[in-house]
Amino acid sequence: MTDAAATDARLLEVTNIEVIYNHVILVLKGVSLTVPKGGITALLGANGAGKTTTLKAISNLLRSERGEVTKGAITYRGARVQDLEPSEVVRRGVIQVMEGRHCFAHLTVEENLLTGAFTRRDGRGAVAADLDMVYAYFPRLRERRRSQAGYTSGGEQQMCAIGRALMSRPETILLDEPSMGLAPQLVEQIFDIVRRLNGERGVTFLLAEQNTNVALAYAHHGYILENGRVVMDGPAAALRENPDVREFYLGMSEKGRKSFRDVRSYRRRKRWLS
């Protein structure tokens, strides 16, 4: 493999990281994952599994929440990024779309999009062209461009947040819970756009999702987190067929109903083994 191909296969690499909040709360207990360039990688797991923390460790938003990476390494294009300011991470091409959208409520939709271009130095013309590109992907945003983002619907805000991230010309987008609080139809719509951005513009995605079903339908590769550890990973198609994933995350079982106590011990045994 050539060097370039090697970096592409390991565009973003997280190696055995441990994250502690407030110096005491251990949230990630050794998470490792690899995101290849041009892929859609899904990070799956229940509430509190550590998905958001993993993304924030990469984008370095952790520090402002009093969290820190105490062990392990995060590299992007082979260079260590875990000590950089968040703005520097954005300049290197990695931007996070936070869970719960976080649009700037009092700014108009268009102003929200323009803040995404804050780190860019390539002139107004290029920014205006990208604004048009974002409107082409999200025609709804063009209609609402003059409304204050706080008064737009949840779906529009999600589009606004993704559009804002696109304005930074990212190579990689860390997408946190895009489906949260949205109607199933809208979720499909958002994921269709993720797939198009991936295919047409080559944007690499690392997405954290609770909605395992949808995420595995769109992703190429998946990681499953439980209690701050990666317990399983593989190509999305393989994960979809895995009996454990089917049982615990997709809610489909081959053996019919089971008592809750069996499930718990089964899960516990699984976790010890992994």
Place this chain on the structure above:
Amino acid sequence: MPDQILFALEVTLNGLMAGVLYSLVALGFVLIFKASGIFNFAQGVMALFAALTLVGFQTGQVPFAHLVNVLFGTHVEHFGWTMPTLAAIAATMAVMVVMALLVERLVLKGLINQAPIILFMATIGLAYFLEGFGDIMWGADIKRLEVGLPQGLSETIDAATFAWFGYGFFIDRLDIVAALVAAALVVSLTLFSQYTRHGRALRAVADDHQAALSVGISLRAIWVLVWSIAGFVALVAGVMWGTKLGVQFSLSLIALKALPVLMLGGFTSIPGAIIGGLIVGVGEKLFEFAVGPLVGGATENWFAYMLALVFLLFRPQGLFGERIIERV
């Protein structure tokens, strides 16, 4: 026109002018509050400190002269030169920017993501520190500030009104200058925050710190920017008030008058700070004129606070404050 009405008119005009001076102080509060959610208790002291520094530079005072003399037994007081006003203003502005950098580095940086009340406490500490520091640096005596602003009765207005109404209005020329400066300041600040990249970033930070960080806006750079602008506004307010009252400790207390102004105008609105100031200025002058004689005067001391209290009951976000958008 009857004299009584003309007199009321004159009082109103003077109230407007006084109000502008309150607005100048309130403006500094609004800027910092909008961008960081911090109510900067030190804003008044910053105005005092800026005025002290300006006078010091202008008259060629040796900073920390007293301290130096005590420690080394010397007798330095003045460098023996004076600085041109514009150069002194530029130098003072540089000091205010350095102060902004230090505040960010030493105070705000360690308090990221803390509750607003903790940041507020920090600014109280900053206020007392700056007050003492200003004293040590420039001495505690009352100083005259002369930057070449016109002062005293405006004879043009006096003559014109006398010709029209047969009654000459007394308007201080300094107040007219203050009004013009305040107007220019508001227009430029509004243009800056609406139409520039950094202005937009500033409003973004005001809305959501985390999201601003996530799109690559450096909070620390924005805070230095905001505190520098607030330092500039403090300098302007310090110059106006210092010229009017002399540079002395009581300058820092004008910050207290800015509080009711903010409650009226709203903590987050730049035009609100101006209009709130005007309402307070006119209100207290007219109230003193109309009701003062009945209650033995001195209503100016409390009228503004009463007005603010009424506003808190009926319109807590102020006249122009941003409505809290609750929709998710």
